[in-house]
Amino acid sequence: MREIETVLFDLGGVLVDWDPRHLYRKIFDDPAEMEHFLSEICHPHWNFLHDKGALSFAKSIPDLQHRHPDHADQIAAWWDRWPEMLKGQIDRTVHILEDLKSRGNVRLFALTNWSAETWPFAVERFEFLNHFEGILVSGEEKLAKPDPRIFELTCARFKLNPRETLFIDDSEKNIQQAREMGFMTHWFNDPVKLRREMIEDRLV
CATH class of the missing domain: 3.40.50.1000 (HAD superfamily/HAD-like)
Structure with a gap:
C-alpha cells in the first residue's frame, strides 16, 4: 500500500x-470527412496551442478560415458551438x-x-x-x-x-x-x- x-x-x-466529435458528428454527414477535418484542419496540435495559451480563438479562427475557405463554417463552429464538445x-x-x-x-x-x-x-x-x-x-x-x-x-x-x-x-x-x-x-x-x-x- x-x-x-x-x-x-x-x-x-x-x-x-470532451471530444470534438460530439459536435462534428452533427455537422459532417461523412465520418471520413469529419476525421480528415479533425486531423488536418482543426487538428490536435492546433487545439493544444489554445490549451497552452499560445493562440486565441479571435485570431486563430479567421486565420484558419483564410487558409481553408471551403471549411469556413465548420471552423467557426469550433468556437461558436464549443460547449457541444462537452458530452x-x-x-x-x-x-x-x-x-x-x-x-x-x-x-x-x-x-x-x-x-x-x-x-x-x-x-x-x-x-x-x-x-x-x-x-x-x-x-x-x-x-x-x-x-x-x-x-x-x-x-x-x-x-x-x-x-x-x-x-x-x-x-x-x-x-x-x-x-x-x-x-x-x-x-x-x-x-x-x-x-x-x-x-x-x-x-x-
Missing part, C-alpha cells in the same frame, strides 16, 4: 467527456472523486490542459470542480503538460510533494513526465481499474 497524501486529477478524458461528466470517475472528498483523507487538486477562453464553460457546467482545493489551468499559465515546468508550478503553488502525490491522467506522455519527476501515477483508461487501485491504497 502506498502512502498517498494528495490526488492530482487530469480533467478531460478522466472526469470530463458531460464521466460519472464513475466523478463518484470516485466524491468518495475521496467525503472521506477527507487526501488533498484533492486538478491539473488540466484547457484553454483559458473555454474554461468558463466548464466552471459553469460542472459542480464537481468545487471538490478541488485548487485547479491549475494550462491556458491561464501559458504552460501545458507534458512540459515539466507546469508540474513544478503545480507543486509550488499547491505545496505538493510529488512522492506523496498520485497523478491521474489519460495521456501516456503526461504520465511518463510525471513519473520521471517522482510522482506516483495512474494511466487512466477505465474508472473500474482506478477504483480498484484506490481500494488497494485504502483511499476509498
Whole structure:
C-alpha cells in the first residue's frame, strides 16, 4: 500500500467527456470527412496551442478560415458551438472523486490542459470542480503538460510533494513526465481499474 497524501486529477478524458466529435458528428454527414477535418484542419496540435495559451480563438479562427475557405463554417463552429464538445461528466470517475472528498483523507487538486477562453464553460457546467482545493489551468499559465515546468508550478503553488502525490491522467506522455519527476501515477483508461487501485491504497 502506498502512502498517498494528495490526488492530482487530469480533467478531460478522466472526469470530463470532451471530444470534438460530439459536435462534428452533427455537422459532417461523412465520418471520413469529419476525421480528415479533425486531423488536418482543426487538428490536435492546433487545439493544444489554445490549451497552452499560445493562440486565441479571435485570431486563430479567421486565420484558419483564410487558409481553408471551403471549411469556413465548420471552423467557426469550433468556437461558436464549443460547449457541444462537452458530452458531460464521466460519472464513475466523478463518484470516485466524491468518495475521496467525503472521506477527507487526501488533498484533492486538478491539473488540466484547457484553454483559458473555454474554461468558463466548464466552471459553469460542472459542480464537481468545487471538490478541488485548487485547479491549475494550462491556458491561464501559458504552460501545458507534458512540459515539466507546469508540474513544478503545480507543486509550488499547491505545496505538493510529488512522492506523496498520485497523478491521474489519460495521456501516456503526461504520465511518463510525471513519473520521471517522482510522482506516483495512474494511466487512466477505465474508472473500474482506478477504483480498484484506490481500494488497494485504502483511499476509498
